[in-house]
Amino acid sequence: MANPLDIADNPDVKPYRRGGEEVAADFAGLHPPLSPAAAQIEANRCLFCFDAPCTAACPTGIDVPGFIRGIATGNLEGAALAILEANIFGASCGRVCPTESLCEQACVRHADAGRPVAIGALQYHAVEGMLARAGHPFTAAAPSGRRVAVVGAGPAGLSCAHGLARRGHGVDVFEARETPGGLNAYGVAAYNLPGALAQREVDFILGIGGITLLTGRALGVDFTLAELRRRYDAVFLGIGLGGVRALGLDEGPLSGVEDAVSFIARLRMAQDKAALPIGRRVVVIGGGNTAVEEALFLTHHADQVTLIHRRDRLRAERILQERLFANPKISVLWNKVVVDILGSGQPETVRGVLLRDTQTGALSELDVEGVFIAIGHTPNTALFQGQLDMDEEGYIRTEPGSTRTSVPGVFAAGDVQDKIYRQAVTAAGSGCMAALDAEKWLATQPETVSAAE
Numbered sequence: 001m002a003n004p005l006d007i008a009d010n011p012d013v014k015p016y017r018r019g020g021e022e023v024a025a026d027f028a029g030l031h032p033p034l035s036p037a038a039a040q041i042e043a044n045r046c047l048f049c050f051d052a053p054c055t056a057a058c059p060t061g062i063d064v065p066g067f068i069r070g071i072a073t074g075n076l077e078g079a080a081l082a083i084l085e086a087n088i089f090g091a092s093c094g095r096v097c098p099t100e101s102l103c104e105q106a107c108v109r110h111a112d113a114g115r116p117v118a119i120g121a122l123q124y125h126a127v128e129g130m131l132a133r134a135g136h137p138f139t140a141a142a143p144s145g146r147r148v149a150v151v152g153a154g155p156a157g158l159s160c161a162h163g164l165a166r167r168g169h170g171v172d173v174f175e176a177r178e179t180p181g182g183l184n185a186y187g188v189a190a191y192n193l194p195g196a197l198a199q200r201e202v203d204f205i206l207g208i209g210g211i212t213l214l215t216g217r218a219l220g221v222d223f224t225l226a227e228l229r230r231r232y233d234a235v236f237l238g239i240g241l242g243g244v245r246a247l248g249l250d251e252g253p254l255s256g257v258e259d260a261v262s263f264i265a266r267l268r269m270a271q272d273k274a275a276l277p278i279g280r281r282v283v284v285i286g287g288g289n290t291a292v293e294e295a296l297f298l299t300h301h302a303d304q305v306t307l308i309h310r311r312d313r314l315r316a317e318r319i320l321q322e323r324l325f326a327n328p329k330i331s332v333l334w335n336k337v338v339v340d341i342l343g344s345g346q347p348e349t350v351r352g353v354l355l356r357d358t359q360t361g362a363l364s365e366l367d368v369e370g371v372f373i374a375i376g377h378t379p380n381t382a383l384f385q386g387q388l389d390m391d392e393e394g395y396i397r398t399e400p401g402s403t404r405t406s407v408p409g410v411f412a413a414g415d416v417q418d419k420i421y422r423q424a425v426t427a428a429g430s431g432c433m434a435a436l437d438a439e440k441w442l443a444t445q446p447e448t449v450s451a452a453e
C-alpha cells in the first residue's frame with residue numbers, strides 16, 4: 001500500500017478539517033478519574049461477597065473485594081499493592097479492560113441496584129497515585145545469575161519481564177519499535193489510555209530494576225531465535241500480531257488505502273492529530289472491535305464514515321456498537337463486500353469502492369477518498385517458521401495450561417499465542433504466568449548461559 005500521506009493534493013483530502021484544539025480535546029480522555037470522595041462512595045457500594053464472582057471473572061484473578069475494602073477504609077497503598085501483586089498493568093487495565101464482559105458483568109449489584117460497582121474506575125483510582133510516586137513497591141530477589149531475553153515490550157512481554165526481575169533474573173527486553181508498551185502505546189484508543197499514561201506505566205514497571213530495554217531491535221531482523229537461545233538461559237516471545245489480513249484484491253500502488261492499526265498508530269503518535277490529511281468521505285471495511293474503533297476515530301476528521309460489513313451483524317463489543325450507532329456521521333452497509341478499489345489520477349489515488357451485495361450479487365459504487373482495512377490481524381511468525389511449533393494461522397502453540405513452546409527454554413504468551421481472548425488483561429496475565437513457567441524451567445537447568453551482549 002502506498003503512503004496515505006500522498007493523497008494530500010486531493011482537495012477532498014485535507015488536514016485541519018476541524019480545529020487542532022477541538023480534535024485534541026476529543027482525544028483528551030473519556031473517563032475522568034474518580035475524585036477521592038466519589039471513590040469512597042463507590043467503594044462502599046461493594047458487598048464484599050465471600051465467593052467474589054468478580055475475582056473469578058478477572059483473567060488476572062485480582063482480589064477485587066480486597067482492594068475495594070482498602071479504598072473504603074482509606075488504605076490506598078494496600079489497595080494498589082493487592083492489584084499490582086496480581087497484575088502489574090493494573091493501571092491501564094483499570095481503564096481499558098472491557099469490564100462489562102469481565103469483572104463488572106459478574107458483580108451481584110446488577111441484581112439489586114441495576115448497575116455494578118465501578119471496579120475498573122476504582123482500580124485505576126487505587127493504582128494511579130503509585131505510578132506517580134518515586135520508587136517501586138516491589139523489591140527484586142537477590143541476583144540469580146540467569147539472563148532471560150524477552151521479545152516484545154507489550155503487556156505480555158513487560159509482565160513477564162517484571163515477574164522475572166522480581167525473581168532476581170536479569171532481563172533484556174528487545175522491542176522492534178522505538179516506543180515500548182505494545183498496543184497500549186499505539187493501538188488502544190487514546191481517550192481511554194492517553195499516551196503519557198501508557199509511558200508512565202512502562203517506566204513504573206521498569207522501575208523494579210534488572211530489566212534492560214533495547215528498542216529498535218527486532219527478532220528476525222537484528223537477531224534470530226537460535227541466537228537468543230544460545231545467548232540466554234531462557235527466551236520469552238510476546239510479539240503480538242504484526243501481520244495484516246489482506247483483502248485479496250489487487251490494490252496496486254493506490255494512495256489512500258491503509259491498514260486500520262497502522263492508521264490508529266499514526267493517529268496516536270501524532271503530536272497534532274488534526275494535521276493528518278484525511279478524506280472527506282471514507283470507508284472502513286470490517287465488523288470487529290478494531291473496525292468500529294477506527295470508524296469512531298475517523299469521525300473526528302472525516303464528514304462521512306461508512307462501515308462496510310459482509311454480514312448482517314457486527315462482532316464488536318456491545319458498548320462500541322452503541323457508540324457507533326449513536327454517531328450520526330457513521331452509516332453501516334450490511335452484507336456487502338468490496339470487490340474493487342477504484343483509483344484515478346497519476347499517481348493513482350482512491351476515488352471509490354466497488355461493492356457486491358452478498359445476498360443478491362448486485363454491484364454498486366461508492367465514492368470515497370479513503371479506505372481503511374480492518375478485517376483482522378495475524379501473527380507475524382513466518383520469521384521463525386520451522387523453528388518452533390505453530391498452528392496453520394501462525395499462532396505459537398504451547399503446552400496445555402502452560403506457556404512452554406515446543407522448544408525447551410522458549411516460552412510464549414499474549415496475542416501471538418492466544419487466538420481467543422485478545423485483551424490487554426489476558427496478555428498481562430499470561431505474561432505473568434510465563435515468568436512462573438520460566439522460573440520453574442530455570443530451576444531444572446544446572447548450567448548458566450552467559451549473555452554475550
Ligand SMILES: Cc1cc2nc3c(=O)[nH]c(=O)nc-3n(C[C@H](O)[C@H](O)[C@H](O)COP(=O)(O)OP(=O)(O)OC[C@H]3O[C@@H](n4cnc5c(N)ncnc54)[C@H](O)[C@@H]3O)c2cc1C
Binds near residue numbers: 424
Ligand atoms: C486498535 C486496537 C484497540 C484495542 N483496544 C483494546 C482495549 O480497549 N482493551 C483491551 O483490553 N485490549 C485492546 N486491544 C487488544 C490489546 O491491545 C492486545 O490484546 C494486547 O496489547 C496484546 O498484548 P501483547 O503484549 O501480546 O502484544 P502487543 O501489545 O501487540 O505487543 C507486542 C510488542 O512486540 C513488538 N514486536 C513485534 N514483532 C517484534 C519483533 N519481531 N521483534 C521485537 N519486537 C516485536 C511490537 O512492536 C509490540 O510492541 C486492542 C487492540 C487493537 C489492535
Ligand code: SF4
Binds near residue numbers: 059061093104119425
Ligand atoms: S484487571 Fe480488568 S478484569 Fe480484572 S478486575 Fe481489573 S478491570 Fe476487572
